[in-house]
Amino acid sequence: MNNSEVKVIVFHLNNETYGVPIKQVISIERMQHITRVPHISDVVKGVMNLRGAIIPVIDMQKRFKMGEGKEIGETRIIIVESDDITVGLMVDKANVVAEIQSEAIGETPEIVGGLEAEYIIGIAKWQNDDLLILLNLQRVLTNEELEIVKQIEV
Template structure:
């Protein structure tokens, strides 16, 4: 048995994704987002969270999925990606689970239309339940990170 990886499970549509707990700062309810002009469409703007300005990304749009109305279940997962705190809008954040690193396989080239570079792997949680693990470093490209860093100024 490999080592246990603690992940926060969140949903986009019918798919379940995971991100390592140590990369997550906090999970917030949806709140008003201040638009920022001349940013990429999936960058929704910024929020002020306890005095820190955090850029917010809609993960559905980032992955080329159909947009969806935000609901009571919509959450913003604040993560640390490449020395930058970013909020990821997800349909819901459901769970914290331990994943055995031995159950994590390399991602197929495309999972649900999402290119493999965004994914760290796919973990088999149970016979029927697969969890797609995000590669946060790839969810934002270098040029997008520069654009987000400029938002904060």
Template sequence: MSSISGETKYVVFKIDNEYYGIDINNVKSIERIQDFTRVPNAPPYVKGVINLRGEVVPVIDLRMRFELTPRELDSNSRIIIVFVNEIQIGLLVDSSSEVIEINGEDVDSPPIVKENISEDFINGIGKQNGNLIILIDIEKVIGHKEIEQVS
């Protein structure tokens, strides 16, 4: 069983046809797409940096991080700004949908299957209204060593 207990709020977003959730306590804001500045020698999944209200913020393309097929950005694409260990990072997603609450009893342990997304990135699988929501471990997804080099 997952270590998640009680009721937790998650920001839910979509990549392809899958729903993912990030603990709302890590989310600062959700932004529309803006121009990226590429960073030389950054990992391939780092899209670049953006200027967010005077701050330079690195942006990770979650499609590339999860080794999914690249897709053109569109009007639904969003950048979710998160704080992890005092580092501000942007997460590029296909769309952001809502904030939901999930009870700890509605969260199962991650599956022991290695396919597109590494199980290391998953905290658990939330169930709500018949939908499955992959709850990601934002610290592991970000990979601090790589991001500290960019920021």
């Protein structure tokens, strides 16, 4: 990577810190009513009405096999767009924009393997030497889930 900054929205799941590229984030919303849709992947929490648009919501804790996301006071839905698909990512907390120096972003360690590694662009050192896992939004959903989401979007 070159010597530039990458701006990300920082969010938390189970006390772990993640980031998504700010250029793909449309908005960050407070938790609101989510309507469950029958017969779809349990990773898809349901759909929400956001200013007249029906947005599928992904439970990021389920996506990362951390159990089911629980709604708490700080729960947020990050509305992102990736490959012309708009989805909401349900996370524990999201409220920080971080500028990460490109040289601070390392490759995904080889020990992180399998499907989970596809979600990760890299890992960056962040505040107090905490690690920030940078996500590849194009890989957060499987192809099968993408097709389901495309059918849900209105």
